[in-house]
Amino acid sequence: MAGTSRAQWGSRLGFILAASGSAVGLGNVWRFPYVTGDNGGGYFILIYLVCIALVGIPILAAEIMIGRAGQKQPVGAFAAIEGRRTLWGGVGWLGVIAGFVILSFYIVVAGWSMDYTLKSVVGFTNGIHKSASIEAAQFRGQAPVEEMREMLAERKADETSRSETSAMRRALAPKTWRDLDRMRSAIEGAVDPSAARARLMTDDEVLANVEAAERKEAAIEAVRAEHLERARVEIAALTENDVLERAEDTKRRDLIAEGVGAAFGATASDGWTSAFWSLLFMLMTILIVAGGVAEGIERACRVLLPALLVLILVMVVYGFFQPGFAAAAEFVLRPDASRLLPSSVLEALGQAFFTLSLGMGAMITYGSYQRAEANRAGPGLIGESVAIAGIDTLIALLACLMIFPIIFSFGQAPAAGPGLVFISMPLAFAEIGAGGMLLAILFFGLLFFAALTSSISLLEVIVSYFIDERDWSRTKATWILGLVVLAFGLPSAFSMDPGFVMSGWEPSYGANFFDVMDHLSSNWMLPAGGLLIAIYAGWFMPKRVRDAQLDGLGAPILLGWLLLVRFVAPALVIAVLLQKVGILNIDDLLIGLGG
Ligand code: TRP
Secondary structure (H helix, E strand, O other), rough: OOOOOOOOOOOOHHHHHHHHHHHHHHHHHHHHHHHHOOOOOOOHHHHHHHHHHHHHHHHHHHHHHHHHHHOOHHHHHHHHHHOOOOOOHHHHHHHHHHHHHHHHHHHHHHHHHHHHHHHHOOOOHHHOOOHHHHHHHHHHHOHHHHHHHHHHHHHHHHHHHHHHHHHHHHOOHHHHHHHHHHHHHHHHHHHOOHHHHHOOOOOHHHHHHHHHHHHHHHHHHHHHHHHHHHHHHHHOOHHHHHHHHHHHHHHHHHHHHHHHHHHHHHHHHOHHHHHHHHHHHHHHHHHHHHOOOOOHHHHHHHHHHHHHHHHHHHHHHHHHHHOOOHHHHHHHHHOHHHOOOOHHHHHHHHHHHHHHOOOOHHHHHHOOOOOOOOOOOHHHHHHHHHHHHHHHHHHHHHHHHHHHHHHHOOOOOOOOHHHHHHHHHHHHHHHHHHHHHHHHHHHHHHHHHHHHHHHHHHHEEEEHHHHHHHHHOOOHHHHHHHHHHHHHHHHHHHHOOOOOOOHHHHHHHHOOOOHHHHHHHHHHHHHHHHHHHHHHHHHHHHHHHHHHOOOOOOOHHHHHHHHHHHHHHHHEEEEEHHHHHHOHHHHHHHHHHHH
């Protein structure tokens, strides 16, 4: 892509591969499972799929079309189509800024994938496997059988009561629980606890909330106790040998979980480690974008994308035979509206934009490296969009089916946040033992590569603006902008480090710098950009240009696309954004529909 004359993709297939390389990345394997876990699984996935189909695919086609027609990066493309500079150029600008923000935290997570590749090469999962096995065997040999029975009963009760108790918890609004927490921490620190309680209880609403939460908590305790009684009876019926077997197994899994958790902590909560890997990852992105070895990447994609898919499939099959598979399948596949959070619809929409690389002009840029002609050869504009979205969605769904069985098998929480993939996968690799080391190297290596093919598309958007519109040389633009993004990424790299000044964000805002950048860009900047792109393509793009782009497509496809891009996609995006600003409430509507 780095030539002096405008570069072109080798072929239609080459374009689909490169665009898929941009789309398939951390968004699929890291972000999708973690936001799915945070938002309660099945119903969230359903909304996400609707967003992909009704908003993502039409806007993807619109972006490719604008790029192909304008033969320029986003800022320039609008001017080229219009024949003069217009306000639409602002959409491109918004994209450059969004790219900046996304890339700044993307390199942090990509850096973690490099760290984990290296960790895997030195066999960290092996080490965890060995010490956990030894300690578990000791536990089996030494601990009193009664203690083991109690441990197994507790574990069993956790498992069987989980869905019931978490439904009970969700029956009260988050604010209610927060009031209880607030009250508890006030009492804890107070010299005179009952006075502190009385003071907070003067507010009627707080009073009602605290009492409701305390009542609910007692009810939850009671349910848990019932399950524990039943579990004790069940475990008491086991032979001693069975108890020993199971206790050793459970202990080993616990120890593995502990080791894996500590390993993630060592990476994420050490700002310098995260920053070091971010730097390394950024340098690789810069070298590729500056050197124009993107053709090499395009070729590598042909092998590595299928390889990633195969490896994920292998791990899905592995998960199928794990004890947590049923619980995971239920979590991922059963739409349960009661598990949805108020913010879930926006999260689903944001994820749809993020995973398809939409809303900031990356696909405009990639489309501009395609010849401007119409669709007579190959699958055509819409077909290409469906293919790219299809590959991307397939990998995202499989990633969930890979991660959640492991999570449930080890009794971990699905809502583990951004660390989810780095905690869940090593659990399986450690459990597998020696062969797990090879799988770990492959998995994190491929994840790193998928991240690289996405990050170059992000940097390319930023850089190509400065090349096309500001006449910077590619080398100068790439290095300067890459290093600026890196500097902007440092607060994200340090955001989970307890020693860092800005980690004070977390308690006061409920999110750290990293989370804020992640959600700000995906949930707000990308949908806003995408909305404008849809409106442009549907309503404002000169008909002559649009018709030339759509030439050769069948009438029903054309009509369907126009309907989506003109009405459905903008209406949905606007509705979701408005409801988040508080003007509309579709969650009530959706939850009502879901029963
Ligand atoms: N889609 C990529 C992923 O899933 C990330 C990405 C690349 C991106 N380019 C983008 C996201 C442009 C938004 C916009 O990892």
